[in-house]
Amino acid sequence: MVRLRTVDATLRAEVLGLSPAPEDVRFSGAGADVLPAAERHATRAAVAIVRDGQAVGFLALDPADPICAYAAPAPSVALRAFFVDERFQRQGVARAALRRLPGFVRDGYPEAEIVVLTVNVTNPVAMGVYRRAGFEDTGRLHLAGVHGPQHVLVLALR
Numbered sequence: 175m176v177r178l179r180t181v182d183a184t185l186r187a188e189v190l191g192l193s194p195a196p197e198d199v200r201f202s203g204a205g206a207d208v209l210p211a212a213e214r215h216a217t218r219a220a221v222a223i224v225r226d227g228q229a230v231g232f233l234a235l236d237p238a239d240p241i242c243a244y245a246a247p248a249p250s251v252a253l254r255a256f257f258v259d260e261r262f263q264r265q266g267v268a269r270a271a272l273r274r275l276p277g278f279v280r281d282g283y284p285e286a287e288i289v290v291l292t293v294n295v296t297n298p299v300a301m302g303v304y305r306r307a308g309f310e311d312t313g314r315l316h317l318a319g320v321h322g323p324q325h326v327l328v329l330a331l332r
């Protein structure tokens with residue numbers, strides 16, 4: 175059973191040890207970087223992807239991220255730093271986590287109407303995962319990333 179849980183002290187230690195494959199870290203970051211970064215960030219919530227009680231991946235939610243501008247004027251939440259640890263990939267974890275996402279966002283951000291994310295144009299695997307989870311490609315390109323252009327995807331919550 176895959177669930178999303180706000181990172182607490184127990185999950186924190188596990189998330190710090192999680193990482194995608196080294197060549198994919200540029201797409202999302204690794205737990206040791208993105209968790210402390212989220213904790214330093216006033217509006218960013220750190221969320222663990224938990225399977226059978228064990229942290230296996232991570233995502234961050236931020237209702238004040240600059241990419242929320244792509245959903246304006248609708249209130250939105252940005253999905254950032256989404257990854258599944260290399261050891262647990264190709265087991266349906268991302269698919270299950272994204273199935274949980276709308277309910278989790280509605281609970282935490284009842285005013286939000288849209289989830290917005292950016293995905294690198296050289297990351298077709300993630301693009302496919304998001305599209306199959308119901309995200310739509312806005313056709314816009316986010317050009318501010320240090321790792322090149324990114325597609326802007328949105329998921330309507332209602």
Ligand SMILES: CC(C)(COP(=O)(O)OP(=O)(O)OC[C@H]1O[C@@H](n2cnc3c(N)ncnc32)[C@H](O)[C@@H]1OP(=O)(O)O)[C@@H](O)C(=O)NCCC(=O)NCCS
Nearest residue numbers: 194198201202256257258263264265266267268269293300
């Ligand atoms: C993208 C990522 C989160 C997918 O996680 P995952 O748990 O392995 O994905 P799942 O097992 O749930 O697979 C979901 C779908 O993607 C496909 N898929 C997953 N990894 C794949 C790969 N390396 N190559 C081809 N297809 C792949 C699966 O076949 C599955 O397809 P289906 O829904 O038709 O059955 C993971 O590869 C990852 O962490 N990548 C590095 C970080 C990253 O790119 N994050 C996105 C930042 S925007």
